[in-house]
Amino acid sequence: xxxxxxxxxxxxxxxxxxxxxxxxxxxxxxxxxxxxxxxxxxxxxxxxxxxxxxxxxxxxxxxxxxxxxxxxxxxxxxxxxxxxxxxxxxxxxxxxxxxxxxxxxxxxxxxxxxxxxxxxxxxxxxxxxxxxxxxxxxxxxxxxxxxxxxxxxxxxxxxxxxxxxxxxxxxxxxxxxxxxxxxxxxxxxxxxxxxxxxxxxxxxxxxxxxxxxxxxxxxxxxxxxxxxxxxxxxxxxxxxxxxxxxxxxxxxxx
Numbered sequence: 424x425x426x427x428x429x430x431x432x433x434x435x436x437x438x439x440x441x442x443x444x445x446x447x448x449x450x451x452x453x454x455x456x457x458x459x460x461x462x463x464x465x466x467x468x469x470x471x472x473x474x475x476x477x478x479x480x481x482x483x484x485x486x487x488x489x490x491x492x493x494x495x496x497x498x499x500x501x502x503x504x505x506x507x508x509x510x511x512x513x514x515x516x517x518x519x520x521x522x523x524x525x526x527x528x529x530x531x532x533x534x535x536x537x538x539x540x541x542x543x544x545x546x547x548x549x550x551x552x553x554x555x556x557x558x559x560x561x562x563x564x565x566x567x568x569x570x571x572x573x574x575x576x577x578x579x580x581x582x583x584x585x586x587x588x589x590x591x592x593x594x595x596x597x598x599x600x601x602x603x604x605x606x607x608x609x610x611x612x613x614x615x616x617x618x619x620x621x622x623x624x625x626x627x628x629x630x631x632x633x634x635x636x637x638x639x640x641x642x643x644x645x646x647x648x649x650x651x652x653x654x655x656x657x658x659x660x661x662x663x664x665x666x667x668x669x670x671x672x673x674x675x676x677x
Contacts, residue, residue, distance in 0.1 A: 434460060437597040437631060438604060439613040441621045447471045450478040458607040459486045460600070462593065466495040472508055480510065485586040485607035487600070490593040491554060502554070510587040511580050514557040518568075522546050523553060525567040525576055525592040527599070534564060534579070534588075534602045544594055554591045567591055610641045625649065626674045630666035638662055644676035 435442040445453050447464065451474065459479050467475070472493060479486050486509075493508040494500055506513045526543045527535060553568055556575040567576030576591040588603060597616045605611050612619045615636045618629040628638065639661045640646075646655040646662050650673060656662040664672055 434462065434595070434597075434600060436618050437600075437616040438619070439597075439601055439611045439615065439617055440604060440609050440619055441612075447474060450474050453478070455482065457484060458604045458609050459484060460489070461486060461492050462489045464492045465490075467493045467508075468497060472496075472504075475508065480582075480585050480587070483584060485588065485603060487588045487590070487603055489590055490550070505554070509589055510582050510585075511556055511561055511578065511589050512558045513554050513589075515552045515554050516568075518549070518551045518553045521549055521551070521553075523550050523567060523592045525565050525590070525594075527565045527577070527596075529562070529564050532562065532564060532579075533606050534599055536602050537598055538596065538602075542596065544592055544596070546592060546594065550593075556589060556591075564588075565590075610639070612638055612640070624676055626676060627671060628664070628666070629671045630668055633666070633668050635663055635665045638664055638674075640676060647675040647677060649673040649675050 435444070443453070443456075447467070448471070461475070461479070488509045491505060493505050494502070496504055502513055502515050523546045524543060526541065527538055529535060530540050555568065556563070556578040558578065558580060561575070561578040561580040563575040563578050565575075565577030566573045568574055577589070579586065579588045586607070601611055601614065612621060612626065613628055613636055616631040617636065618631070620627040626638070630636075640659070643658050643660045645657045646659065647653065648655055655674060666672060
């Protein structure tokens, strides 16, 4: 059992791909992304909801929602408003501050590739209420609630021009999030939970653990160590790097 506590920064930091952090109100100025993670968005105005629908819920995007997006509007708390925002019908029940659990199921789904069967996550902090998926047209990825609950709490639904993924527990293993990103078309540089920053000529990787890793490039390039100017590999779309925990490697891609 994994007892997980994930913040907005740590979820994306271990993705193995570059990421940006955006405020809802900045979406109009942001570029288009293939994959969005929506966290800590419990309170949304009508204008913000419209902006999210227009920018995120369209054009083939995949959106991963955590816990209670849009639960609160200008006037009330509304599970119906949440359901309308994420495109998945939800229901709720009181948990009285219990630690929420999520058990990953559906072993054959691409989002669970490489995940140990029956992986269970438990929040370190109690949350109330609990939201569960009540959508027969969605694919269940995990069940959650209390110890004995088998209700869908992690699910995906493919809509007309976008994909909605909802998780009632505000934490998922980095591997699962990476799988979701990969299926959405995001290029993954490292499968080792590493922090990655990159542009079209420079790549930075901060190692999450000791050991070798394969770094995958979005195109063939000559890879040069930016600190020593040593050529690491020529005309390749991947290279090997052995790193220590916390070590940062910087390479130029020419």
